[in-house]
Amino acid sequence: MTDPGPGGRRDEDDPERLYVITGGRSGPAGPTPFDLVTLIVTRRDPRPGMQPEHAAILRLCASPLSVAEISAYLRLPTSVVTVLLADLLDDELIEARAAVPPADFPDRALLEAVIHGLQRL
Template sequence: MSVLDTDEHWFDDAAGRLIRPYTVSNGRTEPTTRMELLSMVIATGRPPQGQLGPEHAQALGLCGSVITVAEIAARLRLPAVVTKILLSDLVDLGAVDTRSPAPMADSTNLTVLEAILDALERRI
């Protein structure tokens, strides 16, 4: 079973997500770790030092190899800020590490933005 197969219970094709995104973050609106959409995330391989919710487990499952915050948000079908909060929780629990995007990954560069859009459209 893939990580996203477990999302069936919380997502309805006609209605969309059955729980509000900010319920996932317990109403929090700010992550504890600063991240950008192009920040790279990878699992540390260490067990989390705390309890994981289902969305945390799904996010962690996507971090087996290096992945961007934007791609995780797209795969989880969550707003970027909610995804950043989930990932910052995982950083706090020691389960993932993040790295700022490479300096050449300029977020104002049209080529970079088109590549991100292509990747997100392939995921939908």
């Protein structure tokens, strides 16, 4: 936890700061592939003149990190991090990967046959 700044406020609780970081946006412009466990990996190094939070994400994600981890390291709300990640994804500076691929479920008939076979034992 950070020390409160002037007026007893912590930086991550400052709504004006969060407004500036996101450019006034409350969420990404469109649908995104992000959830808390989506893994983010950097595709390119930070560029000079880049917004500090964008550059920090690119440096952090040299090894895959989840959206939740990025949010914790930067001490920013997940909603703000999602906006920043959407910017980086649009610029093709990061890659978003599902943490665990969805499982393929076996055919219902096969499951019923197994259950019936087990019941006969």
